[in-house]
Amino acid sequence: MKVIRSFLKIFTVMVFLFLYSPIIAMVIFSFNESKSLAVFTNFSLKWYEKVIANPEVWRALYNSFWVGAVVTIISLILGLMMAMAVTRYSFTGKTILESFILIPIIIPEIAEALSLMMMYIFLNIPLGPVTVIIGHIAFDISFVTVVMRARMVGYDKSIEEAARTLGANELQTFFRITLPTLYPAILAAGLLAFTLSFDDLIKTLFTTGPGFKTLPLVIWSYAARGGVSPELNSLSSFALSISFLFAIFRLRAERRMGR
Amino acid sequence: MSEVYSVELENVVKRFGSVVAVDHVNLKIRENEFFSLLGPSGCGKTTTLRIIAGLEEPDEGIVKLYGKDVTDIPTYKRNIGMVFQHLALFPHMNVFENIAFGLKMRKLPREEIKREVKRILEIVKLEGLENRRINQLSGGQQQRVALARALVINPEVLLLDEPLGALDLKIRQHMMVELKNIQKRVKTTFIYVTHDQTEAMTMSDRIAIMKDGRIQQVGAPLEVYYKPSNTFVASFIGEAVNLIEGEIKENGIVDTSLGVIYCSEQSAKGKVAVMIRPENVEIDEKIDGVDNLFKGIVQAAIFKGSYIEYRVDIQGITFIVHKHGEENLGKIYPPGATVEVGWKKNSSLIIPVQS
Numbered sequence: 001m002k003v004i005r006s007f008l009k010i011f012t013v014m015v016f017l018f019l020y021s022p023i024i025a026m027v028i029f030s031f032n033e034s035k036s037l038a039v040f041t042n043f044s045l046k047w048y049e050k051v052i053a054n055p056e057v058w059r060a061l062y063n064s065f066w067v068g069a070v071v072t073i074i075s076l077i078l079g080l081m082m083a084m085a086v087t088r089y090s091f092t093g094k095t096i097l098e099s100f101i102l103i104p105i106i107i108p109e110i111a112e113a114l115s116l117m118m119m120y121i122f123l124n125i126p127l128g129p130v131t132v133i134i135g136h137i138a139f140d141i142s143f144v145t146v147v148m149r150a151r152m153v154g155y156d157k158s159i160e161e162a163a164r165t166l167g168a169n170e171l172q173t174f175f176r177i178t179l180p181t182l183y184p185a186i187l188a189a190g191l192l193a194f195t196l197s198f199d200d201l202i203k204t205l206f207t208t209g210p211g212f213k214t215l216p217l218v219i220w221s222y223a224a225r226g227g228v229s230p231e232l233n234s235l236s237s238f239a240l241s242i243s244f245l246f247a248i249f250r251l252r253a254e255r256r257m258g259r
Numbered sequence: 260m261s262e263v264y265s266v267e268l269e270n271v272v273k274r275f276g277s278v279v280a281v282d283h284v285n286l287k288i289r290e291n292e293f294f295s296l297l298g299p300s301g302c303g304k305t306t307t308l309r310i311i312a313g314l315e316e317p318d319e320g321i322v323k324l325y326g327k328d329v330t331d332i333p334t335y336k337r338n339i340g341m342v343f344q345h346l347a348l349f350p351h352m353n354v355f356e357n358i359a360f361g362l363k364m365r366k367l368p369r370e371e372i373k374r375e376v377k378r379i380l381e382i383v384k385l386e387g388l389e390n391r392r393i394n395q396l397s398g399g400q401q402q403r404v405a406l407a408r409a410l411v412i413n414p415e416v417l418l419l420d421e422p423l424g425a426l427d428l429k430i431r432q433h434m435m436v437e438l439k440n441i442q443k444r445v446k447t448t449f450i451y452v453t454h455d456q457t458e459a460m461t462m463s464d465r466i467a468i469m470k471d472g473r474i475q476q477v478g479a480p481l482e483v484y485y486k487p488s489n490t491f492v493a494s495f496i497g498e499a500v501n502l503i504e505g506e507i508k509e510n511g512i513v514d515t516s517l518g519v520i521y522c523s524e525q526s527a528k529g530k531v532a533v534m535i536r537p538e539n540v541e542i543d544e545k546i547d548g549v550d551n552l553f554k555g556i557v558q559a560a561i562f563k564g565s566y567i568e569y570r571v572d573i574q575g576i577t578f579i580v581h582k583h584g585e586e587n588l589g590k591i592y593p594p595g596a597t598v599e600v601g602w603k604k605n606s607s608l609i610i611p612v613q614s
Contacts, residue, residue: 158347161314164334165341166361166412176360180351 023240030233037230047234057235060218064198067129067214071136071197072190078137079144079189080182086145087152101146104139112139113206120207127209135207136200140193147192151185184253191250195243215239263290264326265416265448266311271320273306273472280306281317282472288416288450293442295451295459298469299495304452305344307469308418311450313337324415335364340409340447341418345425346401348393354404355389361412379411382441399430406438410445417442419451423458435461456496460484468492485536489611493534499568499579501535504612513609517574521550523605531609537581539606542569542598549601553578557596567591571600 029037033044051057085091086098104112116135120127159181163173179186201216208217219239222232266288273281281303288294296304309315311322313334322330329337340361349357355376362372380386383403393401402422409417419438423431439462442449453459459466460480468475468483468491476488487493493500505515506529513520513533520533546552555573569580569592578600592598 156345156347158343158345159349161312161334162341162343162347162349162408163360164314165312165337165339165418166408167335167338167364168360169333169335172364177349181349183351 026233027237027240029230030237032230035230047230048238050231051235051238056213056218057215060213060215063129063212064214064216067133067136068194068197070133071140072194074133075137075140075144075193076186076190079141079148079193080186082141082145083148083152087149087155088157101142104142105146109139109202113203116203117206127207128212129208131207131209132204132212132214135203136197139203140196143196144189144193147189148182148185151182155181187253188250191246191253195246195250198246199239199243264288265290265292265324266450267321267323267326268307268311269321269323271307271310271317271322273303273310273315273317279472281310284320284472284474286467286474286477288448289464291446291448293439293449293451293462293464295453295463295466296469297453297456297459297466297495300454302469303472304454304469305420306472308420308450308452311416312339312341312418338412338414339416339418340412340414342405342409342420342422344420344422346405346422348401348404348408350393352393353389354385354391354393354396357393357404358408358411361408365412375411376407379407382410382444383407398426399434402426402434406441410441410447414447416448416450419449421453421455423453423455431458438462460496468495470495486608487534487610490532490534493532493610497536499537499581501537501540501578503533503535503576504530505533506530507609511604511609517553517576520607521604522607522609530612532612534608534610535602535606537568537579538566538583540578540580540600540602542571542580542582542592542600544598546599546601548603550604551607552599552601555598555600557592557594557598559594560591562591569598571598573600 029040030047031043031045032040033042033046082101086094086101113135116131116138117127120131125131160173160177163177168176198214199216200214201220204214204217205220208214213221216239219232219235222229222235226232264287266286268284268286271281271284272279284303284307286307296307298304306315310317313322313329313332317330320330321328324337324339349360352360358376358379359372362375367375376389377386380389383406385400385403385407388396388400393404396404405422423434426434435458438449442462449462451459451462463480465477465479466483467477470491476483476492478486483492483496487496490502493502503515503517503520505513505520508514508519511522513522513531515533522533541549553573555571555578558570558572558577559568561568561570566581566583569582571578571580580600
């Protein structure tokens, strides 16, 4: 037994090492003074300075943020409506709808991205920020709905009825009771939606138009152009830290939701 | 003379699919009355309450509050208060905000809201807890917040849906007394839904007993206990009852499988049941001065504290007798003993058999 247990411990550590050591190495070497990716010579911020001085990075970061914000807001509204529909009402086709919600999570992103692009071309919709946003929303609503639905399954509807007996109409009940009690779930779902949009490469790549780049696209174009470089390391670390920050916020929101 | 009714239901029907939850219910609830809807689960009592609140729309019939037809008026315009089974306190608000919610909806000035909340907190004995979060309160305290929140708006009627169900016995007993006191103090009609007859008997001025969506009887606690309208009410109310079916022979005499039983009342005809409460029955080796006397064999004698419950076999029918009094507790007839069981004719009541 003891042997098995210590083996499991070592195995777990190995898995995490395998998963995270490349990322840790990337972050460490982003601070390397020399161009080498093998030998760490001196601590330096010069690659970061280079990244910061690059206007293309700033433009891409700005694009990523506003696309993420629009995607998050629209996905939240649609996802909340969907979650409310499937948890509160019974209607024909409900089970089919519930499995349809999961499809974008299950099917390969590349297939989704490709089919979206083909649809845009077929319908003659010019590629650009709008098509990127639609593409992000198309799979973000699934995640938002799943998170919200999990929260709303145990939702006690009688608090809304209580509000109505106290003189609140439907609108007042929604904004003063329903929305605030769902707030932790909305926050968690929103941060998840934003992170997914912020990190997305494949879909953005297939649905964007000339000149419109998000941060992952810029990173990818650097990597495609010149392979790995310290500048790319620092740019990726930069993007990583932003996603990481949102992940922390989300975990905190989820913990609050569990309470 | 016209009496003021706070709530009137006229021929109210509510169906859920093919199930008739409320079946032509007629009720007139008096002003400032403590009125209970009592019945087994699924009898339609909660649906009836929700119809009064407007949370459920009746398929047929009329709901009136103080003489005004409110059948088509939405809940939030009805000026009723409601305490829910699982309290339904707002988890994202503290005690003060919970109680003040109804007053805010009525757009009262801030100062008045503060004053009113303070007043009601005093009545429910929760002074000083305004800033507590709901999950920091005990079950009994949460109960009081729910009550305060519903009462602070000065509702025309307060509806309570089994609010004590979640509390343990001791707090429940305490809250029963308190609820009745609060009701007297605030002078509001309370309509109380419960499946627990002790709660209904303890607090109510009148009780409506329901079964299968229909009202079986409406009356004061004493009335429904001693003068049940049918066999269902007789067996539902009280700890135990003896019901013997038979046929009216002549005025006050019923022919049963035990033989003739002499009863106090009569007017009924045909098939009836005779009801005898166990505490009105005497049991001894030899009994004098009773109208109905039977010989039986003790099957079981159960000591229940303040009385002994006997199960006596009389010609194949099990008869329940409750024997009170200290002098009797020392002398218990063991199973197998032959005893006499008897009662006076005004202790046996003729009631219709519930169809």
